[in-house]
Amino acid sequence: MGKFIATSLKEMLLLSRDRSGLLVLFAMPAILVVVFTLIQNNILKSSEALDIEVLWVDGDRQALSAEIARRLSAGGNLTLIRELDGEPLDIPRARKAVAAGHYPAAVLLPAGLSATTARRIELQIQAAISGAPAGTRSAQPIPRITLLFDPLAQGALRGAVTQALNNTVLTLEMERKARALAAVLPSADTALISQRLLAVDARRMPPAGLAQLPTAVEQNVPAWALFGMFFIVVPLSGALIRERELGTLLRLRSLPVSPAILLAGKVCAYVTVAGLQFVLILLIGKYLLPALGTPPLAMGGCPLALAVTVLSAALAAAGYGILLSTLVDSYEQASMFGSVSVVIAAAVGGIMVPVYVMPAAMQALSGYSPLAWGLEALIHIFVRGDSLVPVLPQVGGLLAFSAVCMLLAGVVFKVRGSQG
Amino acid sequence: MPLLSARNISKTYPGSSLPALLDFDFTVDRGEIVGLLGPNGAGKTTAIAIMATLLKADGGELAISGREIRGRERRMRQDLGLVPQDIALYPDLTARENLNYFGRLAGLKGTCLKERVAAGLDQVGLAAHAGKRVRTFSGGMQRRANIAAGLLHSPPLLFLDEPTVGIDAQSRSMILAYLQALKAQGMGMVYTTHYMEEAAQLCDRVAIIDSGRIIAQGRPAALIAGHGRCRDLGELFLALTGKALRD
Numbered sequence: 001m002g003k004f005i006a007t008s009l010k011e012m013l014l015l016s017r018d019r020s021g022l023l024v025l026f027a028m029p030a031i032l033v034v035v036f037t038l039i040q041n042n043i044l045k046s047s048e049a050l051d052i053e054v055l056w057v058d059g060d061r062q063a064l065s066a067e068i069a070r071r072l073s074a075g076g077n078l079t080l081i082r083e084l085d086g087e088p089l090d091i092p093r094a095r096k097a098v099a100a101g102h103y104p105a106a107v108l109l110p111a112g113l114s115a116t117t118a119r120r121i122e123l124q125i126q127a128a129i130s131g132a133p134a135g136t137r138s139a140q141p142i143p144r145i146t147l148l149f150d151p152l153a154q155g156a157l158r159g160a161v162t163q164a165l166n167n168t169v170l171t172l173e174m175e176r177k178a179r180a181l182a183a184v185l186p187s188a189d190t191a192l193i194s195q196r197l198l199a200v201d202a203r204r205m206p207p208a209g210l211a212q213l214p215t216a217v218e219q220n221v222p223a224w225a226l227f228g229m230f231f232i233v234v235p236l237s238g239a240l241i242r243e244r245e246l247g248t249l250l251r252l253r254s255l256p257v258s259p260a261i262l263l264a265g266k267v268c269a270y271v272t273v274a275g276l277q278f279v280l281i282l283l284i285g286k287y288l289l290p291a292l293g294t295p296p297l298a299m300g301g302c303p304l305a306l307a308v309t310v311l312s313a314a315l316a317a318a319g320y321g322i323l324l325s326t327l328v329d330s331y332e333q334a335s336m337f338g339s340v341s342v343v344i345a346a347a348v349g350g351i352m353v354p355v356y357v358m359p360a361a362m363q364a365l366s367g368y369s370p371l372a373w374g375l376e377a378l379i380h381i382f383v384r385g386d387s388l389v390p391v392l393p394q395v396g397g398l399l400a401f402s403a404v405c406m407l408l409a410g411v412v413f414k415v416r417g418s419q420g
Numbered sequence: 421m422p423l424l425s426a427r428n429i430s431k432t433y434p435g436s437s438l439p440a441l442l443d444f445d446f447t448v449d450r451g452e453i454v455g456l457l458g459p460n461g462a463g464k465t466t467a468i469a470i471m472a473t474l475l476k477a478d479g480g481e482l483a484i485s486g487r488e489i490r491g492r493e494r495r496m497r498q499d500l501g502l503v504p505q506d507i508a509l510y511p512d513l514t515a516r517e518n519l520n521y522f523g524r525l526a527g528l529k530g531t532c533l534k535e536r537v538a539a540g541l542d543q544v545g546l547a548a549h550a551g552k553r554v555r556t557f558s559g560g561m562q563r564r565a566n567i568a569a570g571l572l573h574s575p576p577l578l579f580l581d582e583p584t585v586g587i588d589a590q591s592r593s594m595i596l597a598y599l600q601a602l603k604a605q606g607m608g609m610v611y612t613t614h615y616m617e618e619a620a621q622l623c624d625r626v627a628i629i630d631s632g633r634i635i636a637q638g639r640p641a642a643l644i645a646g647h648g649r650c651r652d653l654g655e656l657f658l659a660l661t662g663k664a665l666r667d
Contacts (some may be wrong), residue, residue, distance in 0.1 A: 006524040010513070017512045080472050247506030251569065254502035255525045256494050262525075 007265025029228025319405030560591030
């Protein structure tokens with residue numbers, strides 16, 4: 001036990017003195033999780049039209065413009081911004097803010113909108129009753145509401161804002177015309193105007209096996225934590241290769257200690273580091289990201305499932321690192337091949353882009369990435385609150401991967417050792 | 421009974437048609453330093469790796485203090501010390517941290533480990549530098565720390581693979597004096613070097629190996645006397661192994 005602990009502590013001491021290694025293991029995933037979560041959160045906001053902030057320049061300030069504003073706000077997807085820096089908005093400031101990309105859109109309502117609209121309705125009703133031709137029913141110009149968009153605003157966002165405004169205006173127009181008609185035809189029941197004939201119930205199907213789509217935080221926090229954990233492959237394989245190059249491996253082999261104890265001590269150190277990485281990324285997801293405007297991270301209801309999954313993922317990464325160290329000849333090769341292979345496994349495994357948005361062929365391929373197994377298990381724990389049993393297949397896959405890697409490493413090491 | 425006894429050891433690496441070691445007979449007694457000399461590629465490293473239980477021989481018998489090694493290599497390592505040719509230390513650990521770690525793996529602990537580490541560093545003149553990282557040491561200091569790490573558990577048999585390569589005269593003189601002191605305490609040593617004058621000065625016996633076979637073995641003075649034309653061990657070595665380049 002003493003030799004195992006001594007090896008573990010020695011490994012930790014060496015890692016703590018390796019500044020570039022610490023940067024790779026802790027700073028890189030921390031930066032990536034913040035950057036990718038914020039980007040993905042913003043994309044989700046834009047593409048799903050959730051809580052879009054729109055500048056509201058009300059030149060009318062009468063009943064109609066107030067009603068349009070009320071209904072748009074009540075829709076829940078738009079937040080109307082009426083002031084900037086404590087001052088009421090005007091058209092030049094709104095144009096400047098949108099052109100600069102500070103806001104995705106601005107709605108400009110002309111002066112006299114309420115009065116002109118009321119007059120047009122009155123004239124149209126009178127003309128309709130008198131039987132005048134359709135083209136001659138109103139001499140009043142059509143009042144126009146102007147929508148300005150940031151030149152870089154996505155099509156989905158433009159469509160969502162335009163549609164929300166058009167729907168509101170159309171509904172209001174219908175209601176006002178009905179009321180005007182009722183005024184001249186007292187027997188008409190105007191209530192039918194607001195009675196719906198058809199309803200559309202739009203729902204987004206969640207990915208298979210999930211009750212709901214993970215938020216950007218729920219997707220990215222486990223994803224980048226796993227990515228960082230798998231990067232222990234680089235320092236771990238590097239440490240083993242350095243021992244071979246320096247001759248310390250020869251000295252270790254000449255001592256009365258089992259190679260299994262040495263390896264276990266080393267793996268224990270790196271699994272501990274992987275656990276610390278996971279805790280760091282979890283804390284970022286819990287405290288830092290919500291402070292930057294993302295949804296909060298739900299931690300799931302089963303700490304045991306979380307701990308076992310993290311441990312399995314760390315063991316898988318350690319196994320791969322050990323195998324890599326036996327296959328390559330130099331630290332440079334381990335560093336290059338280790339990082340490239342982890343990045344590829346991460347890309348395929350849904351770390352950078354969720355698996356459910358990948359094409360079918362890529363989704364099938366992702367089934368071979370240990371990072372995908374880990375991510376799937378963690379998302380189930382975070383999003384569905386799953387316990388250990390439902391994620392056992394993924395945990396088993398990670399442990400089997402670790403065991404196969406270590407077994408292969410043992411075989412390669414033995415073969416190479418017998419060749420001097 | 422010799423401290424180390426190797427009989428008819430042979431080894432051929434997979435994929436090679438030539439044996440790396442053939443009919444290798446070698447002994448070391450207590451308090452004896454035996455030099456294993458040979459040109460590059462002669463089989464010295466293979467011989468040391470087999471005798472230090474790091475590599476399995478294809479055939480032959482190997483015993484330490486009369487006990488056959490085969491099947492109990494790990495236990496027998498308690499009686500062996502190895503000073504590799506490379507500086508087999510962690511550059512980012514201090515000298516003390518390195519020795520503490522290797523001493524712990526050698527089975528030392530507690531006060532005993534602490535005392536052995538302190539004594540080991542003192543004996544190689546590194547007590548004042550115990551807290552410095554090995555990376556910052558000069559070549560001579562690294563060599564001395566390398567030797568101290570191989571001696572922590574006071575093994576009766578020590579293998580030294582070119583322990584004085586690339587160091588200044590002062591460090592070399594100190595190392596050789598230290599090895600003489602260990603010999604006086606009864607430690608047996610296998611010593612490889614390319615410095616013939618060093619072998620002549622330090623070793624009680626030398627074995628000259630070439631192409632995996634021992635071609636001469638005995639006391640340096642007796643071997644030189646046996647070849648009338650040779651005035652020293654260097655001339656004898658070249659007379660026996662030839663002047664053709666080996667690598």
